[in-house]
Amino acid sequence: MLNDPGPGTTRSLGQLISELHRLPGIGPKSAQRIAYHIAQMPAEDARTLTDAITSVKDLILFCAECRNLTDASPCDICSNPQRNQDQICVVEESRDLVALERTRAFRGLYHVLHGVLSPLNGIGPEDIHLPQLFGRLQREDNPFRELIIATNSTLEGDATADFIHRRLNGSGIRITRLARGLPVGGTLEFADELTLSRAFSGRSELE
Amino acid sequence: MLNDPGPGTTRSLGQLISELHRLPGIGPKSAQRIAYHIAQMPAEDARTLTDAITSVKDLILFCAECRNLTDASPCDICSNPQRNQDQICVVEESRDLVALERTRAFRGLYHVLHGVLSPLNGIGPEDIHLPQLFGRLQREDNPFRELIIATNSTLEGDATADFIHRRLNGSGIRITRLARGLPVGGTLEFADELTLSRAFSGRSELE
DSSP, X not given: OOSSOOTTSOHHHHHHHHHHHXXXXXXXXXXXXXXXXXXXXXXXXXXXXXXXXXXXXXHOEEOTTTOOXXXXXXXXXXXXXXXXXXXXXXXXXXXHXXXXXXXXXXXXXXXXXXXXXXXXXXXXXXXXXXXXXXXXXXXXXXXXXXXXEXXXXXXXXXXXXXXXXXXXXXXXXXXXXXXXXXOTTOOGGGSOHHHHHHHHHTOOOOO | OOXXXXXXXXXXXXXXXXXXXXXXXXXXXXXXXXXHHHHHSOHXXXXXXXXXXXXXXXXXXXXXXXOOEESSSSOTTTTOTTSOTTEEEEESSHHHHHHHHXXXXXXXXXXXXXXXXXXGGTBOGGGTTHHHHHHHHHSTTOOOSEEEEOOOSSHHHHHHHHHHHHHHTTSSOEEEEOOOSOOTTOOGGGSOHHHHHHHHHTOOOOO
């Protein structure tokens, strides 16, 4: 259906549907719906959209320090002297950083890996921004006393956390990981067994 | 969150997220995910996407006859002498036409309304492509013997079907509507009452 738009559709619409379908989370039905919406939106709105895409492509680069997406390097966070310079939090993706920033629970620095280790998919340490992380930690003047691993609680996220932990073990830096347990508002009844056993083994003293 | 991208995001990413969020079916999370994907996709892929959008905006127009979106008017269907010239099927949106074409069940002509009557939202007959439909049917040389109403089975779709029916009643043209009933593969147990009662009243003789 995507390569041949079929009767009733035009080549240009078929092409747009196929391009939209390549974006993450956009299935063929959504792609079609969005393409028809674009075809009928005011020309200036479509222009605003293409300008926004072009402008992101023109402006966005990796921060030389934390590898977050930024339009100035070092980024706002790395160049902010108010942030705790001795804590570094490792996340998989920029949007994980954004999610953590929204909590305001962390005021240190970050490192964005842009991926996770996944031997099955042929993704090794050199394929994500791990060498840059180790580079930062190996500098003589590095200020870090704690490295907080905030990879996802998945097989790959765990493997990446293990890899970083083994690599840095004994280097003197404190290595921590985000707590796993019941989500806030979650009930025991509906928690899966692994979450429940993690919540159990990670239980803490009531004060 | 959308107007203020917040810490860790840039203004250009915030702008793109906000533009993507305006597209149908794209929530704030999807918009963010797609924006970060675009920020990291190869420049030539982003260019292909913006070109596809621009090309749709440059090329697409309404067919002067059926009002379908096309890049040449009259469209492929209206100008195809192989199609039954005496049947006209009225649909709400271009994508309904595409869905019907995919079934290959109908070989006549179409009329696309680009909307439905919705008094609550202030949408009357002049706001959708109804005058053009009546214009086609009033022409002396119009070939139509059957008008098939294929609006959705919703309140607005029904109201629009009623309106067309009342307006054309007595004009000599046969007016039909798509059958309502159990979806193929559907079970009685999970059908809603209205569907079930429609399926019942529309029952047909086994031959």
